[in-house]
Every structure is written in structure tokens, then in C-alpha cells.
Amino acid sequence: MEHDQLKSILESLLFASEEPVTLARFADVLEGAERKEIAAVLADMQAEYDAGGRGFRLSEVAGGFQLRTARENADWVKKLYRDRPARMGRATLETLAIIAYKQPMTRAEIEAIRGVDVDGVVATLLDRRLIRIVARKDVPGRPFLYGTTPEFLQLFNLKDLSQLPTLKEMEEMTLPEPPEDEAPPANNEPVDSEENSDKINTQE
Amino acid sequence: MNKFQLEIFEGPLDLLLHLIKKNEVSITDIPIAVITEQYLAMLELMEGLDLDVAGEFLVMAATLVHIKSRMLLPPDESDAGDEEEGGDPRDELMRRLLEYQRFKEAAGELERRDILRRDVFARSPEPPEKAETIGFESVSLFDLISALRAVIERLPKDSAHRVVLDTVSVREKMSLLLQDLHRRGQVVFQELFAAAVSRLEVIVTFLAMLELVKIRAVKISQEEAAGPIVIAPAAPLEEVQEKIAGVMIEDENNGA
Numbered sequence: 001m002e003h004d005q006l007k008s009i010l011e012s013l014l015f016a017s018e019e020p021v022t023l024a025r026f027a028d029v030l031e032g033a034e035r036k037e038i039a040a041v042l043a044d045m046q047a048e049y050d051a052g053g054r055g056f057r058l059s060e061v062a063g064g065f066q067l068r069t070a071r072e073n074a075d076w077v078k079k080l081y082r083d084r085p086a087r088m089g090r091a092t093l094e095t096l097a098i099i100a101y102k103q104p105m106t107r108a109e110i111e112a113i114r115g116v117d118v119d120g121v122v123a124t125l126l127d128r129r130l131i132r133i134v135a136r137k138d139v140p141g142r143p144f145l146y147g148t149t150p151e152f153l154q155l156f157n158l159k160d161l162s163q164l165p166t167l168k169e170m171e172e173m174t175l176p177e178p179p180e181d182e183a184p185p186a187n188n189e190p191v192d193s194e195e196n197s198d199k200i201n202t203q204e
Numbered sequence: 205m206n207k208f209q210l211e212i213f214e215g216p217l218d219l220l221l222h223l224i225k226k227n228e229v230s231i232t233d234i235p236i237a238v239i240t241e242q243y244l245a246m247l248e249l250m251e252g253l254d255l256d257v258a259g260e261f262l263v264m265a266a267t268l269v270h271i272k273s274r275m276l277l278p279p280d281e282s283d284a285g286d287e288e289e290g291g292d293p294r295d296e297l298m299r300r301l302l303e304y305q306r307f308k309e310a311a312g313e314l315e316r317r318d319i320l321r322r323d324v325f326a327r328s329p330e331p332p333e334k335a336e337t338i339g340f341e342s343v344s345l346f347d348l349i350s351a352l353r354a355v356i357e358r359l360p361k362d363s364a365h366r367v368v369l370d371t372v373s374v375r376e377k378m379s380l381l382l383q384d385l386h387r388r389g390q391v392v393f394q395e396l397f398a399a400a401v402s403r404l405e406v407i408v409t410f411l412a413m414l415e416l417v418k419i420r421a422v423k424i425s426q427e428e429a430a431g432p433i434v435i436a437p438a439a440p441l442e443e444v445q446e447k448i449a450g451v452m453i454e455d456e457n458n459g460a
């Protein structure tokens with residue numbers, strides 16, 4: 001398929017879709033087009049929109065691609081909706097941050113960090129589908145374990161969990177015992193390192 | 205007076221961080237006597253307001269007092285069987301504060317991202333969801349209570365015995381405040397209480413203000429960390445007055 005035609009079709013698909021579209025889905029719809037080809041055209045589009053003069057951007061969120069309005073135009077779009085933005089209280093954000101970085105977590109584990117009851121907040125987050133129950137922990141009482149959802153990634157404009165900003169080290173930490181396990185978040189796909197391999201060959 | 209059920213956003217750790225920051229001291233070297241004293245004073249005030257002070261705050265109060273007493277003991281006379289033998293009694297608290305602070309910062313990072321339906325918009329099958337949670341985005345409850353404390357301290361001392369005949373309910377005060385705010389545009393926190401002569405009046409005004417925040421009739425903001433707290437209307441007057449009529453204030457309905 002020709003580059004321009006492919007671009008035109010992709011643009012239509014993105015425009016018409018209400019959800020982020022994955023590469024696999026594009027390939028499905030565009031029978032015959034190779035994923036590599038599609039990815040290249042999407043990258044072109046991304047660069048074109050970023051270059052300015054456009055009211056939308058092509059964002060990579062929750063494993064797919066989605067057209068989103070330009071941030072600098074947020075106030076105008078809000079006016080169109082005549083609605084106040086959905087705000088998130090501190091307790092909600094803090095709880096969400098804890099779950100996002102340390103998932104899966106039980107309620108008791110979250111409470112231990114926040115030092116306060118989180119029942120209400122967890123219920124709200126479940127209700128807004130920003131977190132979900134991923135399993136039960138194998139301890140007495142078999143409490144639920146919570147993790148984040150694709151909706152969470154969409155809300156915060158994240159491609160995947162590896163895009164979360166790195167947690168600040170506990171700089172002032174001087175205690176002998178090591179901090180709690182800081183396993184990388186789940187779904188953390190290893191990055192293809194082939195591109196860097198040419199730098200290693202210089203040590204002959 | 206109405207039993208006021210405020211959603212307490214922050215817990216004892218947040219209150220401690222607030223006090224540590226306010227006193228410009230380090231988490232790794234907390235002046236435990238000073239901080240304990242201020243912590244207890246804040247609790248007392250919150251209880252005085254009939255805010256629903258959660259049990260966790262009391263547990264932390266006990267922990268602080270315990271640490272304080274252990275700090276007073278000479279190190280060589282500490283119980284031999286003590287598991288933290290020789291260690292600084294503040295270590296565990298410090299560890300918890302540092303960890304909590306990390307996630308507080310992480311929450312801040314999340315908040316600064318391009319949030320869907322706040323900063324960026326995508327096509328969606330339905331109009332954006334209605335705002336749900338209350339936003340003390342830039343002002344913490346503790347900042348508000350600190351400010352309130354300053355107001356109460358400035359009241360004339362002899363006012364305690366004055367009988368106030370025309371007591372105003374929280375609901376009535378909400379209407380009055382709102383009209384005042386709409387007339388003046390925005391008001392600095394302390395000015396809200398300029399006319400108040402009794403502690404009760406101050407507290408009713410404060411609760412009315414919190415209720416107005418809760419129904420999103422007003423917004424509270426603070427430009428800089430220790431700067432003035434500003435209250436401004438956040439919705440058209442008529443719209444809000446309907447809401448006020450419908451507000452559920454606990455005791456009025458279920459008297460529990």
C-alpha cells in the first residue's frame with residue numbers, strides 16, 4: 001500500500017475510534033499491511049502533529065495509539081464541555097500511586113504506607129475502574145490484591161507502567177535494613193536492546 | 205452543633221510531614237518534643253471542631269509520646285530485652301515518614317501528567333464524567349486548621365461568656381457566606397472571620413466554608429506554600445443555592 005494512502009486510512013481509523021488502537025488491531029483491519037510499515041507511518045504522523053499548527057497529537061497510551069487534543073488548548077475544550085474537570089483528591093492520588101508502583105498490593109499493605117484507612121478510596125478507585133482485583137494473596141484471610149487497569153494508563157497518558165516516573169530514592173535513608181523490595185512494576189516489558197548493541201563492540 | 209463528618213483526606217503521617225515542614229526541621233532528626241506538642245495541639249483543635257478524628261491519629265499520638273519518653277531515658281539504662289536496643293527510638297517513625305513522603309511525591313508526579321479530560325481530550329462515547337471528588341488541590345486540611353487556630357487565638361478572651369442569642373446554623377451560614385463571596389469576588393481566609401466575636405461563630409463559619417467546598421460552590425487556593433489562603437466562588441450563585449437546600453447535614457436527617 002502506498003504511504004500516503006496508508007496514512008490517510010490510519011488517520012480515519014484513529015479519528016473514528018473511541019479507544020486507543022493497538023498495532024495488532026491496525027494490522028488486522030488493514031489486511032496485508034505489515035506492522036513495521038504501519039508503525040513507521042504512525043511515527044511520521046506523530047512527528048507531523050508535534051511539529052505544530054495542529055490541535056491534536058498522536059499519543060501512545062495503554063499499549064495503543066490515540067488522538068488527543070493539544071494540552072495548550074485544554075481551556076477551550078473544557079469550555080465546549082461546560083463542565084468542570086474530574087478532580088482527584090489527594091487521598092485518591094496517593095493511594096493510586098502506591099498501587100501503581102508496588103502492585104499487586106493488599107488493602108492492609110496500602111494502609112501501612114498511608115497510615116490511614118483506605119476502604120473508601122479503594123472503593124472509589126474500583127468504581128472508576130482505575131484499579132482492579134488481580135488475585136488473592138496467599139496469607140490468612142486471603143485478602144484481595146489490587147493492581148492498575150488500562151483505564152489508569154489512559155487517564156495519565158502512559159504507554160505502559162514502565163513509563164511511570166522513577167520513584168525518588170529515600171535520600172535521607174540511613175537505616176541499616178534495606179528498603180522494601182522495589183521490584184519493577186508488572187507489565188514492564190523488557191526493552192529491545194538490539195539498537196544499543198553496536199556500542200559494545202568497540203572493546204576488541 | 206452539627207456533628208460534622210468531613211472526609212479526612214490525610215492521615216497522621218501527613219500531619220507529621222506538615223509539621224516537620226512548617227518547623228523547617230529534618231525527617232532524620234525530628235525534634236520530638238516540639239513536634240509532639242504541636243501534633244497534640246492540632247488533634248485537640250480537630251476534636252474541638254468535631255471533625256471525625258480517626259483512630260489512626262490517636263495511635264500516632266501515643267507513638268509520639270512513647271518515643272518522647274524513650275528519648276528522655278539515658279541510653280545505657282534502656283531495657284536489655286528491648287528489640288530496638290541501642291537504636292534511635294525515632295528510626296521506625298522516620299522510615300515510615302520517608303516511605304510515605306516518596307509516594308506523596310509520586311502522587312504529585314502523576315498529578316502533573318497530561319491527564320485525560322483535564323489537560324487532553326480524546327473522542328469519547330459519552331460526555332466527560334462529572335467531577336466527583338472534592339478538591340483541596342492546593343490547600344491541605346492541615347493548612348486550613350492551622351489558619352483557623354490563628355483566628356481563634358486572636359479572639360477577645362472575654363467573649364467566652366457572652367451569650368449569643370441569634371445562633372446561626374451551618375446551613376444559614378453557608379448562604380450568607382456564599383452571597384458575601386459572590387459580592388466580593390474572592391476573600392482571604394482570615395477576612396471570613398472578621399465579624400465573628402465568639403469561638404462558636406468562628407467554628408460555624410469554618411464548617412460552612414468546608415461544606416461549600418464539598419458541594420463545589422467555592423474553591424480554596426493558596427498560591428505559595430505559606431501564603432494567604434484565598435476563597436472564591438466556583439459556580440453560579442443560583443445553581444449553588446439549590447444545592448444548599450438539598451445538602452444533607454448529618455444530625456438534621458438521621459440524628460444518629
